[in-house]
Amino acid sequence: MENPASSERSALLYGLAAVLLWSTVATAFKLTLQEFSPIQMLFVASLVSVAVLLLICTVKRTLPQLASTFLANPKYFILLGLVNPLAYYLILFKAYDLLPASQAQPLNYSWAITLTLMAALFLGQKIRKQDWLACALGYLGVLIIATKGDVFALSFDSPLGVGLALLSTLLWASYWILNAKNKADPILVVLLGFLVSLPFSALLVWYEGLSWETISMRGWLAVTYVGLFEMGVTFVLWLTALKCTQNTAKVSNLIFLSPFISLILLSQIIGETIYPSTLIGLVCILLGLVVQQIKSKKRKINCLDNR
Template identity: 55%
Template sequence: MEVKSQRQAMLYGLMAVLLWSTVATAFKLSLQHLTPIQLVLFASLTSVLSLGIWVTIKKSWREVVSAFKNKPGYYLLMGLLNPFLYYIVLFKAYDLLPAQQAQPLNYTWALTLTILSVPMLGQRLTKIDSLACCLGYTGALIIATGGNIMTLNFQSPLGVILALTSTLLWALYWIYNTRNNDNPIAGLLLCFLCGMPFVIAANLFFGESFTFNWQGIAGAIYVGLFEMGITFVLWLTALKKATHIARISNLIFISPFLSLLLISFILGEPIAPSTFIGLVIIVTAVVIQQKQKGTYDHDNTHQHLRETS
């Protein structure tokens, strides 16, 4: 039985938040040397290895095998969504947009989830939900247009479409995942294992020729460890140790702002006032939405951090 300790939970939670805050910068640095499809390949391989090592240490391979035997079709679908479609679309968005635009736009996935929950989960869209969605997408529009919302002048229309499409894919993955009671780490490993054939096939048929570049490989390994792998384990550990889970959940609101700071200092992107204003509006919308619910879905709280990429 997990020993509860709020202090340790906060430590693990902060470690997860800090690591996830770095990945937007890591995406852009890696994409200077790899194509989006290549980045998905090497990052996914790293994630499979890291999660596989963890499962081996925990002697949980029997759970992995059992979960796949019970639901092979489910995990093939999940692997198609994540890592294959989600990360290819997300990385292409980062390839086309400044990181300071792609990162906050991807953060609107929680609003997309609210909308999809109506037809897919039979939930009702309340007035607060509608307000939060309108507010959040206004913030997204401010970011995407650089503050020129009246002219609708987008730096990269395709990049904006892809960034918003990534929120749709992640929301779908989250909705399907809410009904899964398997060990979450075993389940995530299965998603990546089942997604690898799609990723490999995409690299064979659509990928460009690969020239070994240590900066690109190092970046992909970093992404695989700290966006897709180890950080997930840290976050789950924080949730298990927490005596007040809501306090851990609230740490997610630190991540997008830390990410902007790193984007500015490491990538050298001057953060536009419109980006900061838009992000504040988006985060406010998400806070309003979560306050209405009273708390997070604790079994799936780890999902809320992944949108901060």
């Protein structure tokens, strides 16, 4: 049996690996969208994700549970799959198509703030004073990023892109609320979501009628990378990290590294201009997330257990 110190080291290594991989996906999104439409990208990345998740479930010997898990509540899993990955990723990819990734990615980070408000509305959870402060900081950051710092002018380069990025946070938060009381194996749940969404994304690809012939090898490699490391392997690494640790908050806080690493990669690989307003807005969003994590001593253990 692994000793606690070794287990914590493993958790940090898994967590860091997941964060580093997630830091690269904004760059991979933009590279892929140079050659794929958002729906083509969703369809191919989903195929890759299904393949890798089937392999992982086979290795973990949980694949025989797939059918019984779905049949236990088919309507629920169909709804879950339509929300994520179908609607969430289609809207997120379109937002990345319309906005610089250095704007779309920080805007997407405000999903945890959205989750607080939705949990109060749909789960009856109480919103604390620091939650309101977190929301104010988070959405101030969103406004700063979306307007490139010209907050009072309320001038957006792409109002539709900003709207879609914020809608993606609503969908992602909705997915976690729908998933809140689900006791099934989380990797099987993700796999079922992709299996449910594949026929719908295939129909949308057919309806769109775009050509695949002009896509280069770089495009195919980029979309495969997205399927592997945004939707597949990284999720498993993150779940493993949380399973190995006794200090969920310590591992969860690693995620704050991701947006800054991502901005560096976007600047160096894609050549995107990183505006000072983007950094200021991102800091506001992350400060909001830090404030949101402040727990009273009485509630601390329960909140960490329920992350």
